[in-house]
Amino acid sequence: MSVPAIKLNNGVQIPAIGLGTWQSQPAAVVSAVSYALKEAGYRHIDCAWGYNNEKEVGEGIRQSGVPRSEIFITSKVWGTYHSRVEEALDETLANLGTDYLDLYLIHWPIALNPKGNHPAFPTLPNGLRDVDHSWKLSDTWKQMETLVKKGKAKTIGISNFSIKKMEEILPSAEIIPAVNQLELHPYNPQHELLAYCRSKGIIPQAYSPLGSTNSPLLKDDVVLKIAHKHSLQPSDVLLGWLVVHDIVALPKSVTPSRIASNLTGTITAIGKLDKEDIAELDGLAASGKQKRFIMPPWPVELGFDNWTAPMPQPTAV
Numbered sequence: 001m002s003v004p005a006i007k008l009n010n011g012v013q014i015p016a017i018g019l020g021t022w023q024s025q026p027a028a029v030v031s032a033v034s035y036a037l038k039e040a041g042y043r044h045i046d047c048a049w050g051y052n053n054e055k056e057v058g059e060g061i062r063q064s065g066v067p068r069s070e071i072f073i074t075s076k077v078w079g080t081y082h083s084r085v086e087e088a089l090d091e092t093l094a095n096l097g098t099d100y101l102d103l104y105l106i107h108w109p110i111a112l113n114p115k116g117n118h119p120a121f122p123t124l125p126n127g128l129r130d131v132d133h134s135w136k137l138s139d140t141w142k143q144m145e146t147l148v149k150k151g152k153a154k155t156i157g158i159s160n161f162s163i164k165k166m167e168e169i170l171p172s173a174e175i176i177p178a179v180n181q182l183e184l185h186p187y188n189p190q191h192e193l194l195a196y197c198r199s200k201g202i203i204p205q206a207y208s209p210l211g212s213t214n215s216p217l218l219k220d221d222v223v224l225k226i227a228h229k230h231s232l233q234p235s236d237v238l239l240g241w242l243v244v245h246d247i248v249a250l251p252k253s254v255t256p257s258r259i260a261s262n263l264t265g266t267i268t269a270i271g272k273l274d275k276e277d278i279a280e281l282d283g284l285a286a287s288g289k290q291k292r293f294i295m296p297p298w299p300v301e302l303g304f305d306n307w308t309a310p311m312p313q314p315t316a317v
């Protein structure tokens with residue numbers, strides 16, 4: 001079985017399907033990663049310092065016995081480390097037990113106070129996340145670029161960047177981000193943002209491709225109809241739709257049968273989905289189903305369409 005790959009703007013090939021690890025419990029993620037690599041044929045794992053399970057992901061990689069050189073590993077720098085990106089990467093490399101990453105991303109375009117009241121989620125007395133409003137994103141990107149020069153990250157990219165946020169780093173960037181990891185699925189296709197990414201040579205990666213926790217998109221009537229038409233599973237339809245669009249899909253699972261089918265089913269779906277299916281899925285959000293599932297309470301304007309998360313209200317003084 002050969003997993004399709006997508007060529008990035010630096011010539012590196014990225015496997016189009018990767019295993020997500022957010023909210024995978026530490027014990028479960030060891031076996032999920034090991035199973036994905038050794039038994040199911042995955043060669044791409046998506047991690048983050050902020051997931052608090054990178055040591056266990058590293059253990060899963062070791063237990064798989066698959067050589068490091070065959071695996072594409074992504075991680076992400078968390079907001080409290082925007083002023084010390086190399087320190088964050090060094091922690092991630094130590095956690096994973098490797099000396100380089102294939103891809104390193106800025107997790108969110110928001111710097112958090114590194115000296116705040118929590119190492120990952122510092123808050124102000126009013127309960128809002130403690131954002132460093134004076135920090136320039138272009139300075140975070142400069143630090144990312146040095147990691148490529150040092151060989152610690154083969155490729156660098158961004159995550160959760162709207163057009164507005166990309167425009168804060170692109171004018172001074174020496175290296176154009178290779179990817180932008182975004183919430184992408186038929187309920188949140190972000191057509192305009194993707195067109196902008198493509199125009200800059202930035203490949204989109206889809207997080208929460210099944211709708212995140214408990215995979216709500218698997219129950220969508222159109223997805224079920226298309227699955228039935230081609231004798232596919234709904235997950236195959238959702239993941240296949242992404243890969244057909246040259247979008248990297250990152251389904252998370254700790255369940256062996258799902259880990260396996262998310263790879264094999266996607267490959268089958270790529271060959272079966274027809275133009276009509278793709279067009280119907282492309283238009284689902286516009287038909288009234290637009291929905292985002294991941295909207296952390298950032299107390300800043302991110303510049304995304306359809307971002308309806310309520311801002312926490314500061315307490316009155």
Ligand SMILES: NC(=O)C1=CN([C@@H]2O[C@H](COP(=O)(O)OP(=O)(O)OC[C@H]3O[C@@H](n4cnc5c(N)ncnc54)[C@H](OP(=O)(O)O)[C@@H]3O)[C@@H](O)[C@H]2O)C=CC1
Binds near residue numbers: 258
């Ligand atoms: N950059 C960012 O800010 C973000 C990045 N991500 C990345 O994207 C990955 C995927 O997104 P995530 O939000 O985890 O959600 P997903 O859309 O991948 O959905 C995960 C859920 O779907 C279930 N599931 C997986 N496969 C199947 C299947 N074939 N049939 C039925 N249920 C299934 C999982 O259950 P179970 O595990 O129990 O099998 C889990 O409950 C993350 O793990 C992370 O790596 C995610 C969010 C934000």
Ligand SMILES: O=C[C@H](O)[C@@H](O)[C@@H](O)[C@H](O)C(=O)O
Binds near residue numbers: 022
């Ligand atoms: O990658 C996964 C997500 O971005 C996750 O890290 C955030 O949503 C985080 O839980 C938050 O509350 O900000």
